[in-house]
Amino acid sequence: MSTQPELTPLTPRAAEIVTVARELLEEEGRDALTMRALADRLGIRAPSLYKHLPDKAAVEAALMERGFAEIGTALYAALQAALGSAPRGEPVDAVLRAYRRTALAHPNLYRLATSGPLPRQRLAPGLEEWAGTPFFLAAGEPYLAQALWSFAHGMVILELDGRYPDGSDLDRTWAEGAHAFTSRPAR
Template sequence: MSTAPELSPLTPRAAEIVSAARVLLEEEGRDALTVRALADRLGIRAPSLYKHFSDKAAVEAALMERGLAETGAALHAALDAALHSTPAEDPIGAVLRAYRRIGLAHPNLYRLTTSGPLPRQRLAPGLEEWAGTPFFLAAGEPYLAQALWSFAHGMVILELDGRYPEGSDLDRTWSEGAHAFAARHLRVERPGTEAQG
């Protein structure tokens, strides 16, 4: 598994603020993550937070870094385990299962990290690319990897939002998606087979 890029450095107090922000986010959602609510949780006055973060967006960026780092670590570990298992496991299925697990385990951090424009200039250099690399390594082609991530993201959001009809077998839906992408991956690896179906 490749090593994650270094996250933006935080002082001990700033790290404490980010930890409190994460608990607030996970418990109550993004709308509840305000400077005032965060200060109340820490038992300080709201202006004191600005000694450590320039604005709320800076706190959110620190949370996004952690979300990307944790997601990337889970995906790299899943891919590594799949490739080194005997017999080798399907890497696309392994990456999808890991992505689903982490998205469902931390729904509000997932939403914060994946919805709306990503403030790339506030994030550790290389973090976004590193976190997404397992999709490329599993798919073997950049556009197929992007489509694979789009499928995974859409599935997680729809599952979090409860948008699937009652009784849907989502394990099977994820599995069918993995099989479809794996079949497409084989056609990309072996040009000329696509016309054969």
């Protein structure tokens, strides 16, 4: 499998700040992630943060990188486990299950990494593509892979937002989606 690109290097203090930022994000959500709140958690004054990271966008970019790295790592592991003697369709199902599990485990990090404009110029080169490649490897075609990711992302967001009716069998909905992406006729 493909090797993960190196994340943007951080000094030890900047890495500590990003770790605390993630804790704040995961516990309280994106709106709570302010430089003042981050400084308070670290027991320092907000201007001191700028000695280590130039702005809030840099903190968010570092968090996004970690989110992409975690999603990519989970997807590659699921794909690896599903390849080989697996029946047709198993890689798609495995990638979808891993994506859902990872996103639901860290909903605020997931939202940060996947909503709004993506500051690609601030991210480690090749990281976004690396993290998404398992969708291509599972689907076998770039547009189908993009549709597969769109399905997965939409399902995750709707699930996180509680938009499905009570009693919905979301496991079955995910399974039906996987089946739809693996049972279509070849073009």
